[in-house]
Amino acid sequence: MHTYIPKGVCSRQIDVELDGDTIQSVQFTGGCDGNLKAIAKLVQGQKVDDIVAMMEGHTCGRRSTSCADQMAQALREAQAQQ
Template structure:
């Protein structure tokens, strides 16, 4: 499996987002801290999705401080390219 990508989000409750991108697909997305149910839900929904599609769907979702955990995941994916 490719190297794990770790991202420290900004402006949200989660303290870290980690994932792999394998053949352009998102794998093993995990959020550390934050809203457990939402983090698990997002992680399961994006599992196996094309990384570019995840960015397209999640970028710009706002919760607080002008961002959200899904938006921060999109930013993490963008920064991993």
């Protein structure tokens, strides 16, 4: 399990579990509970590269990032540490 501390968003922590390049689980602490639980379900079993390509660069309101964008960063960091 890899723990990532997001920056510039409402969620306070993102825990990522990978099996090679496949996402086993993503869990958010804080943030928009329902939406983030849904995102976590949608990405389960998907390839890291596919999810990063979809989510990287998304913004939230006036912020230059979002929980989805921060999740992409968390996935890349977890992938690099394997």
